[in-house]
Amino acid sequence: MRCLSFIKHIALCGLLIFSSLLQANPSEADIRSIFPKLTRIGEPQQNPPVLPVYQLDQLLGYIFETNDLTDLPGFSGERINMLIGLDPQGLVAGLKVLNHHEPIFMHGLGEKPMVGFVNQYKGLSVASRIIVDSRQSGKDDGSGTVFIDGVTKATVSVLVMNDTVLASALKVARAYLDGFYQPPEAVVKETVFQPYNWQALLETKLVKSWPLSLTELDQGLPQELADYPDPELEQLTEELDVEMGELAGQYFYTYLNTPVTGRNLLGDSEFGRLKQVLRPGEHALLVASTGMYSFLEPGFRRGTVPQRLGLQQNGLPVDIRDLDFFDAGMPDLGIPGMQQMRIFRIKAQSGFNPSQPITLTLNLDLARNHLLRDQAQFESRHQMPGELFDIQEIVEVKPQPLWQRLWQDRIPQVVLLLVILTVVSAAFIWQHRLSAHSQLMHKVRWGVMLLTFGFIGIYAQGQLSVVNIYTLLLELTNGFDLQVFLLDPVLFVLWSYVFITLFLWGRGVFCGWLCPFGVLQEIVGKLASWLKIKQWKVAPLWHKRLQKLKYLILVVLVGSAFWSVSLAERLAEIEPFKTTITLYFDRSWPFVVYALLLLGSGLFIHKFFCRYLCPLGAGLSVLGRLSLFRWLYRRRECGSPCQLCKVRCEIDSINRDGSVDYSECIQCMECIVILNNPDQCAIEMSQNKQRNRQQRNKAQQSIEAVQL
Structure with a gap:
């Protein structure tokens, strides 16, 4: 037995070594399945570890394994190792699952749904905001947000895979591709503050005003506004008598972490509460509006990611999620006719730099009829004053663990x-x-x-x-x-x-x-x-x-x-x-x-x-x-002579002596229902009958004594 055990351990060690070698050097067949035109593989790069792939002297892209770049455990506790190809434009050339232990795919649904899921990434840009949402699968709203289909019953597994793909691919893109450079981090100067009212904030460009007219809406769409049977647009044009010069809405937005914006807009106590709500490294963006056309889509749910409103920086999408901050109603900022105000959270791992220019986008997705839809995007650009920040070398912030996001969602x-x-x-x-x-x-x-x-x-x-x-x-x-x-x-x-x-x-x-x-x-x-x-x-x-x-x-x-x-x-x-x-x-x-x-x-x-x-x-x-x-609870008479509970126990976990076999009992409590109800317990009913009989006998004897 010891010999067999020793041989088994040797075999397992050999298998692990062999697997690690395969992981360090993916086979040419696997690489060719992603880059079929390759003629040669370049020297390995180590920071981060990738293999450049060429067709003659032309760079086709980079191939890498996610296990070398991320450490996200799957539902099984083991990482899901994938081979990813990234072309020079930041598009996913292909993806293949090399190794996993996800039970739902191994012995439940099978691996076909997993393969179908990862195939959706082919052709997608790392610059896109990729969201797993089956309800909107295949939708691209033109704002850099792409929705892909999930896998029913495998929610955790596909979310882990999505995080793994995006985290590793973005790390490679920032290291080797043009246009993905992440500038140094900006830290807010907490001592910079001056009291401003609303008008002063607008004049000093601390708050950006973005008026959007019906004319701009009309020009940004391929058809005239009247061609879209959209309830919001119909109500808007009815209210304004279809005067195209009128404003559809005026939107105001600003970066809220700085004291000069946060304290002036929210007040000291609410600004302090905001800083407590935000996690380390997170940012807040305030968006408010006047006018009829909302920056939030109909049916928007508090605490979720808006589909109509988007944020970009350096050409890359930045995820924003509603903070659901105003519990007691919106504060009075002095904005005439204000209709809406929301604060959005920007995660620490987004790479967002508040000192750099940002682009706020309004993304419209309108149905022309039951078959055709049109998309349009409207943009506003803004940059906060540089004197509000200290510029530091970037310190990579560890992403929020997936389990925390899952707990928040559930x-x-x-x-x-x-x-x-x-x-x-x-x-x-x-x-x-x-x-x-x-x-x-x-x-x-x-x-x-x-x-x-x-x-x-x-x-x-x-x-x-x-x-x-x-x-x-x-x-x-x-x-x-x-x-x-x-x-x-x-x-x-x-x-x-x-x-x-x-x-x-x-x-x-x-x-x-x-x-x-x-x-x-x-x-x-x-x-x-x-x-x-x-x-x-x-x-x-x-x-x-x-x-x-x-x-x-x-x-x-x-x-x-x-x-x-x-x-x-x-x-x-x-x-x-x-x-x-x-x-x-x-x-x-x-x-x-x-x-x-x-x-x-x-x-x-x-x-x-x-x-x-x-x-x-x-x-x-x-x-x-x-x-x-x-x-x-058991009575002394349970089991001897009464066997009622044993007879009625459907799981058969009561012994003949009346005791309960707790290792088999499912605690349905039917036995104590019987014992605690005099009209069901045989012992209680028997004793009641006996007492009643004795009382009747005593009463009869008393009657007979009186008669004598």
Whole structure:
């Protein structure tokens, strides 16, 4: 055995060395697939590491691997290594995934959607603002913003890939291509301040005024304004009686980080609050407007990226996102007829330099009819006075981690999840009070379970899996990285809660209340009850034997993970969670048939999969044995003579002596509902009958004594 282990480690080391060599020197076939006209490959460049590619003496571009330039972990915890070709104009010549361990692409959707996703980058410019948004896929609004299609069920993976492509390609472009130079950073002089009113700010060019007339709108579009059935334009022209010299809108904008603009416009307290809201290295841009035509598109949602308004610097797009700053309404700046005011955040990693000229763009996308659309862009240029800044050599700011952006985007989901978990916690803490009202108890549990299935499972994709268990074990073995687990906020919160409650109440908190597939089995069981399908009773001996099967499956899965993660992920398909909850049965027929068979078995044996096959339940059961409390109340008479709770326990986790097998119990609380309701507990009903009989006998004896 030691010899085999030694050989295995030698083989693994050899494989890693071989892989690293391949990564350091991509094959000519891979490079030729991106640059088919190459005749020679130049000497490697090291800062950053790239390979120049030539056709004779003409430079075709640069080839590089993302692992040499970025360190962004994917959903699996491993980086997604891609080979990218960049031509001299900054266009992506091609892209190929060299190595990844993303479970959704390896054993779920397959790699075809991944290939389709990365192929969208071909021909796109690094100077573009590339946003993954399937709703607007393929749209180019002319402002340098390009929308590409995401992959359903693989949100985290494709966002990691997008960040990886853009970060590495921009780093190469700035190092080797003309037009991508990043000037030295400008630092605001905090001591420069002079009180100005609104008019003075305009006169000193600290605030830029940008009037836009109907004539300019009309001239900037290929058709006349009247040819566009746009509600905003129609309302605008009606209000102004179609006088083309009238203003469509007047827009005002300024860089807000400087005291001379921020303090004068917002006041000291609000300017101080703005500085607290902005993270280190971030910038704020204030935009206000008068007139009828808004700088924000209809349906704009607060806190998001505007589509109509854009910002450019040095010919490159700069991402801006609404800060949603004015909680108590817009301040009075003294602007007559002001209609709108927003503050936009500019991220630290955008390369934005406030001392350099900026270009504000108004990007119109108008429907001429149901088939044709026209785009137009209107620009205004402005530069803040140089005396407001100290110019320093640029210090590269580390981009905001992807997990932080994901948490910001999924705050509503996390909040609703926390509400659900709070309800579950309350139900467990006050379970005896709640179970005394059987109808309320059933409504609470079914309400939580339906939210678990619909919101946690289907919408938020919060189905826990045994894969998470051995991912954690491998992380602990290879060096724990918390960011890997933070990439999915819902899973992180849910796992944290389940782990804590394992030591309070055991596995039943998750298995009986918070498992989407478990709820689906409960629904199947309820359907069987409505259809009056006779339930098959598993003999006690076979029931005990079958219960051990899930523990054997758990051992095999965890053991295989240390041998091969890919093998373990394939074996984890014994869980039908991916087929039913993640992919909605949109898989090849063997997976669908398997999942349907498991659900169908639940029509005859309640929660068949949970009881006998679920490796996740087995893993939680092992940890649940360390729970500190035994909350399910039992009476002295339970098991001897009363067997009512055992008979009614659909999961068959109550022993003949009346005790509860907590390692198998899913904490549905039906047994304590029976015990806490005198009209359901057989012991209580028997004792009530006996007391009533005794009272009747005493009453009869009293009557007889009186008669005598």
